[in-house]
Amino acid sequence: MDLYTYYRSTSSYRVRIALALKGLDARHLPVNLLQGEHRQDAYRAINPQGRVPALRTDEGELLVQSPAIIEYLEERFPEPALLPADPLQRVHQRGVAALIGCDIHPLHNVAVLNRLRGLGIDEDGVNQWIAHWIGEGLAAVEALIGDDGFCFGQPGLADVYLLPQLYAARRFNVDLAAFPRILRVERLALEHPAFRQAHPDAQADKPA
């Protein structure tokens, strides 16, 4: 498989964690968002939306959108599972994943922040915007996850989404002190081999 990725893209990082937890290798094809490579025709031919990640399967099919790619990996390579067998546990894992993927991350991606700046919002306003959505969203995550281990015990889909979101929160200096469960998950994940392998700091395309 080939993964079109950028080291600090939240949704690329999700797919990297899912691959690592499953012990799957994918060749990384970096797309430099800072240099605008995602907007060039060569990449638009991979993903018409011009966003990372994209995954090319061994059969040559191009897959886009991290939630769809991760569900594909789960179906194609079921073990180890990101989703437990129990239907309610599955919906809890997917609920936290969707909360992060729909209600937090989309509001602070780089295109959105640049659009805010284009409307005349200054950096203080942009930072307040980021802190508001990450804080409100993580408060809801804190209320939904469990008291032991990763979000729901063993590493799973919710953790695949949470760790990249926490990396973004740290990068934007969002205060996480009110979220002890989330901080517990972060501590565990930062020592877990698959999460370490997928971390932005471990990527070959991270600038020196």
Added chain:
Amino acid sequence: MDLYTYYRSTSSYRVRIALALKGLDARHLPVNLLQGEHRQDAYRAINPQGRVPALRTDEGELLVQSPAIIEYLEERFPEPALLPADPLQRVHQRGVAALIGCDIHPLHNVAVLNRLRGLGIDEDGVNQWIAHWIGEGLAAVEALIGDDGFCFGQPGLADVYLLPQLYAARRFNVDLAAFPRILRVERLALEHPAFRQAHPDAQADKPA
């Protein structure tokens, strides 16, 4: 099942379509967002995030987040299927669903628009913001969907997400003329019994 719903909430509308396509009945428990019922303690006890929809199963479990609820319905009540059996068709359906659910709808929900107004953005700016994200997102959807029938032939997950997004686009007067495939899907859905039953105009909580 009990569905906590609001007639013109995009994500409530998605779950209503999924239920209707599967021929499932759920008692509707309206939550009036205009009157702030979603922010009151009674509803926060249902969903700590204070958002609709939420689904109470026949076993009394409370499920939140429309993407997770819809995947639950698909697993629990597999026929008729929203996702075809073929792995690549599944990822295509889920890719369009995620594009709409992550990259379009979160940017124009009412909380986000009110936050923009709070930053001093006037109504012209708000309308430009809405038109930008819906237009850019639907252009990507247009490139991904097929040339016949619903998004990918038979009604499926992508259509469950697309129709509520089009309802929002119409409400905000976004020009859809550049999207012939999307307009074809809209025409088909507006004549389909399940999509009609789930439409905001058919809801008991729609104001007279």
